[in-house]
Amino acid sequence: MEDCIFCKIIKKEIPSTIIYEDDKVIAFNDVNPAAPIHILVVPKKHIETLLDVSDQDNELISYVYQIINKIAKEKGFANNGFRVIVNCGKDSGQEVMHIHFHVLGGKKLGDKIV
Ligand code: DGP
Numbered sequence: 001m002e003d004c005i006f007c008k009i010i011k012k013e014i015p016s017t018i019i020y021e022d023d024k025v026i027a028f029n030d031v032n033p034a035a036p037i038h039i040l041v042v043p044k045k046h047i048e049t050l051l052d053v054s055d056q057d058n059e060l061i062s063y064v065y066q067i068i069n070k071i072a073k074e075k076g077f078a079n080n081g082f083r084v085i086v087n088c089g090k091d092s093g094q095e096v097m098h099i100h101f102h103v104l105g106g107k108k109l110g111d112k113i114v
Contacts, residue, residue, distance in 0.1 A: 001046045006098040010044050019075070024060060025067050027103075036106030037077055041068055047099045050088040068103055077105045 001007045008014040009028060016028035019039050030038040043060050047053055053061060065084075072078035082105030087094035 001098070004046060004098050005096055006040075006042050006100065007046055010042070020067060020071055022067075024063060027067065027071055030102070034102075035104040035109060037075070037082065037104065039071065039103040041071070041101040041103055043099060048097045049094065049099060050086055053099070064101055068101060071103065072105075080105065083109050 005014065009016045010026055016031075018026065018028045020027040020041075023044070025041060025043055027039050027041045030040050041064055043057075043064055045057070045060060047057065068084060069078075072082055082103055085102040085104065086099065087102075
């Protein structure tokens with residue numbers, strides 16, 4: 001998508017600190033971190049929100065979780081624990097309309113919302 005920030009990051013038109021990349025997924029540090037570890041894991045396919053995930057994306061979404069698992073182990077924060085958040089739509093405060101998985105950790109995180 002032409003005017004999507006994350007598509008621009010994927011195409012390297014906008015710089016980011018890339019943590020992991022392959023043909024299906026990219027992961028980079030959030031520009032506005034909410035915790036010492038705040039990585040965004042983003043499927044390269046432009047899916048706007050969780051509501052736009054279709055049956056065809058089942059493998060891709062499962063793969064995203066495999067990559068989160070891999071990053072957590074390789075970056076050394078798996079054992080301490082971490083949180084994965086997907087915002088969806090207006091009430092969640094989703095700002096970037098390209099599905100992404102916030103991976104937060106590196107400290108004792110605040111109270112759970114749910
Ligand atoms: P959300 O509210 O779930 O849509 O979160 C979007 C996140 O994306 C927010 O935490 C800030 C981050 N973000 C927005 N623009 C950029 C950018 O240009 N670079 C990076 N690295 N992160 C960005």
